[in-house]
Amino acid sequence: MAGFTFTLDLAPGYRLHDVLAFHRRDTEAVAEQVEAHRLRKGVMLDGVPVLLDVAFEGRFGSSRDSLGAPGRAVCTVHANGKLSAAVRRRVEVQAHDAILNILGLRIDPAPFCAFAADDALLGDLVRAQPGLLIVQSATVFEALTWAVIGQQINLSFAIALRRTLIQLAGRRHSSGSWCYPGPQDVAALELDALLARKFSRAKGETLLRLARLVDSGALDLALSPANSIEQISAALLAVKGIGPWTVNYGLLRGYGDADCSLHGDVAIRAALQALLNEEVKPDMARTEQLLARYAPHRTMAAAHLWASLHPLADKE
Structure with missing residues (x-):
């Protein structure tokens, strides 16, 4: 079995619990296994069965603040079989990309936080959940x-x-x-x-x-x-x-596109209904108009709206 290891630095306030909660959604854990400071995910890369094994080292803050010292993710990639040099190189590149995705490291949350901190509609959400990440699929x-x-x-x-x-x-x-x-x-x-x-x-x-x-x-x-x-x-x-x-x-x-408009998403519309304190969800056209003000950060706007429906309890 081929394998290699690399390390990624994690910024202070990295929301580890949010990332792990995303990958813990399947309670039967067939392709993702989650522990307190470890994530393992199986995925096919370049036709090869690969296990992405990530161990988190450091102290991480709560889900509602930006506390926490810098940490790191020690990433080990285990690929089945004996790989040719060409396949190994492709798997290494794809595995590195996949780990950036599953750890939510593609979109920096800071620009949107600065952009929307004083926003009349989303400002309170942004201030309540600094550093909220967009966790992606591996591929x-x-x-x-x-x-x-x-x-x-x-x-x-x-x-x-x-x-x-x-x-x-x-x-x-x-x-x-x-x-x-x-x-x-x-x-x-x-x-x-x-x-x-x-x-x-x-x-x-x-x-x-x-x-x-x-x-x-x-x-x-x-x-x-x-x-x-x-x-x-x-x-x-x-x-x-x-x-x-x-x-x-x-x-x-x-x-990890930073400006996706999720105006067709029912949950986004439900979150906006709650924020606007209205009796019915805004329709798709109005939702698109409301989200347009957050371009070019509409993906992060969607993340905060989703999170507003399912606030996470603070835990280390």
């Missing part, structure tokens, strides 16, 4: 499949369907952990296997369509000078079953 493909799974269903059911997809299409790492599947793995599934496990036909067909387009190379998810985020967005919107909400959510969780 863009994971983010997009999670967005498809989560369309128009509640979170607990979405988590159960995600677990099913992992167990149907994923592979086990030598450690025993399931690895979140890659496009090749999902593309090989039959629709009937998904339908038998509570996937709707529309959801199952969209997942398979997306996976097969990515696996074949017809849909390129890699950012490059020749393939911008705008081009990727347009290509995703052209896929049957994928709409603006799925694209924006995928951009947020997959690429």
Whole structure:
């Protein structure tokens, strides 16, 4: 088994408990195992089962303040099998990117905090939760499949369907952990296997369509000078079953795009309803207008609105 280790510095006030809570959502822990100061996640990278093992060292503050000394994340990557030099290099790059994603290190929260600290609508939320992070999926493909799974269903059911997809299409790492599947793995599934496990036909067909387009190379998810985020967005919107909400959510969780407008998100609208103290949720058009004032930081605005619905209890 190939392996390597690297260390990432974590700023004072790093909200470790928020990050761990995000990865602890699946109580059966098939692909993510969370301990007090450790996170392990299985994921397919370049067709290789990989375990990302992150140990956190340092003192971390509470969920509502910016206390805490600088810490660090000691990241060990365990890849199954004996890898060629070329595959090892690709896995190393992808693993480093995946760890930045799952630790919420893509978007610096400070610019939005400064931007919105005195905002009439979100200022109180920002001051109450300094340093709030956007935690991402390990890969863009994971983010997009999670967005498809989560369309128009509640979170607990979405988590159960995600677990099913992992167990149907994923592979086990030598450690025993399931690895979140890659496009090749999902593309090989039959629709009937998904339908038998509570996937709707529309959801199952969209997942398979997306996976097969990515696996074949017809849909390129890699950012490059020749393939911008705008081009990727347009290509995703052209896929049957994928709409603006799925694209924006995928951009947020997959690429760490800092200016995603989640005006189609029901929870965002519910949070705004509570803040505005109104009897009904604002419609999508008004929600888009309300969020527009926070450009180019609309992703962080969404994060604070989500967090306002589910405040975390302080704990070390």
